[in-house]
Amino acid sequence: MIEFNMPSLGADMEDGTLVEWRVKPGDRVKRGDIVADVDTQKGLIEIEVFDEGTIDQLLIKEGEKVPVGTAMAFIIPEGEPEMAKKESPAPKVKTEPKKKKKKKNEVKKKAIEPTAKEILTGSVDRKKISPLARKIAAEKSIDISSITGTGPRGSIVVRDVERAAEGKGKSRKKVKEDKKAQAQKGLRAAIASAMSKSNREIPHFYLEAKIDMSKAMAWLKKTNKKRDVKDRLLSVVLLIKAMAKAAEKVPQVNAYWEKGLHLKEAINIGFAVSLRQGGVVIPAIQDALQKSLPELMLLLTDLIPRAKGLKLRSSELSESTITLTNIGEGSVATVFGIIYPPQVAIVGFGTITEEAWAENGTISSRPVIHVTLAADHRAIDGYLGSRFLTAIKDHLQNPAAL
Amino acid sequence: MKDKETKAVIFQILIKIAPDVDPETLEMEDNIREVLGIDSFDFLQFIIGLDEEFGLKTPEEDYGKITTLKALITYIKAAKQRLIK
Incomplete structure (x- = not known):
């Protein structure tokens, strides 16, 4: 059994946050395959695997932040029977507790980008909405329950949906900008740490x-x-x-x-x-x-x-x-x-x-x-x-x- | 094509190659590369974009003639005239 660990992408990297697994247990992988997206100080990085085999177990969840070297998954090497699974050592998962800040971000993101299900099941029925406004809202993926109607008896009309769409665009842009600023700060810190180490030691x-x-x-x-x-x-x-x-x-x-x-x-x-x-x-x-x-x-x-x-x-x-x-x-x-x-x-x-x-x-x-x-x-x-x-x-x- | 339209297309190309710049801040006489921080790699992509959008074939020796918005618009106009002839 091979342990697939959080890779170090330079002397300055301490940890990374798993954003998405690109593989699932049972998937076959070969050298160079991208198995995950990890958020680091150097941006969102596609993580490649350097072994050949079958994914056995994914050890960390999406959204988890783990130090470099932490086991992220087990891979059964080519030729090794699946039985090896039971003999595998307990994973050395050094999980950091999820920070509150991250949770907050998630909530924020959710509010801005409602899922299709939420759009459909939102308190649509309790709100009066014109057919055209409903159609536009669906096209633009806007949660009707979040719109305040200004039409007759508080019903939602086209202009309300358009106003909401505009606001959504703005807040999306803001989230994007915030994320960029955060990445910028991380990158600066990574450069500072690598260059200080270099000047100190070399x-x-x-x-x-x-x-x-x-x-x-x-x-x-x-x-x-x-x-x-x-x-x-x-x-x-x-x-x-x-x-x-x-x-x-x-x-x-x-x-x-x-x-x-x-x-x-x-x-x-x-x-x-x-x-x-x-x-x-x-x-x-x-x-x-x-x-x-x-x-x-x-x-x-x-x-x-x-x-x-x-x-x-x-x-x-x-x-x-x-x-x-x-x-x-x-x-x-x-x-x-x-x-x-x-x-x-x-x-x-x-x-x-x-x-x-x-x-x-x-x-x-x-x-x-x-x-x-x-x-x-x-x-x-x-x-x-x-x-x-x-x-x-x-x-x-x-x-x-x- | 009016100058205004040409300018709008130029801006679109600039935003495509350098998504974090704001071409609207450019004055007609500003040096495009200096003001927006366009390096030689981005500049080559810019030339490729101009050639595609306006149907030009910009030779390397003309790079020095298209440093400002004003010069670039004049250059595109003249090059298109030559193409028509």
Whole structure:
């Protein structure tokens, strides 16, 4: 029997609230299947399973908030007979008592979104309502019992339903905004905790290199000219691929520090996505080394909007092995990152700007990018860091081979 | 298509790619990307939206010509004229 636990989606996550099970006992699951939606500080996350088998028992209920590592379900592994069920150990459920606040929210939500049954069985019969008003109320899912009639003898007429519909729209919007504000606050707290831990525990050192982007930008312009607007590439995919190739050459930067250095085989680049309203989310670009530039672009087109909407999958939040932060536009030339533990390195790309460039005794104007490396000195040293940045630079001089 | 209608379509596209912005706050001469915080990724989605809605084919070298609402409306008008011819 396999225990399926509340996953940790980063060093900063302490608990999660189960919003919905996507499976039921008896369902067969395989690696990568989404089994639940969990509300975390990083938004509503789709939780994937990493084992193959049959769901035996669901141990926690929807709406329950449990700490990371709590058993959420039992899975009977492929090939194991169902009998194993009886021998299974008692679940280690560390359930937190439901907070009153949450209950309050539920009640509020219920009042705003009545179920179909409630609409139908509401005290409709006791209230007088015009046929057209009843029809509109049904269409707009408005609970008739909540409407005050202003028609003859207090009967409900069309204008009453319309007024109620307007109010419903407003309160829905408000609930949505409240939820967003709450998520925002949670995200801020998650960033604060991870970054404080990083600054407290990791002895950072920093390196910077300037890279001539003439060849890369000329190649990009040429290739984009041939491409339909939908298939155009952004310069950032060149940076991602160059970084992945450099990490292949200097594998020590693509690692975790957990009581020693552990190199990671897959190069999963955590791509920092800034939210317009504040906050950063870092989904992983899995196996970046194996992906072509158009594939990377396609992946970003899917990943970035979901990251901005705080709608990511558990593996996307927990599997990064090195981080890329990209200031992109504006006038910031250089960005020095803070490492996301337990990773050992973060690469920062500034804005590509025209700069005076001296080479072979002449000065010319070229598009230049400043790339930095912030690295964990417990794990790696300046020499490796320098080799890594040089490798990024070399790869960007040959964009066609990326 | 009147300028007002063009503007309304532009706003719809902006809201679609960046649901949390309010394009109504934009002045005609404002830099759209700076004021609304549109990054290069969102901007590419914006161009894709414009091309789809107005039937254009905006080349990359024209990105610099469409930084404000005023410039964008003029650009769309001219591009549509070219298409008719």
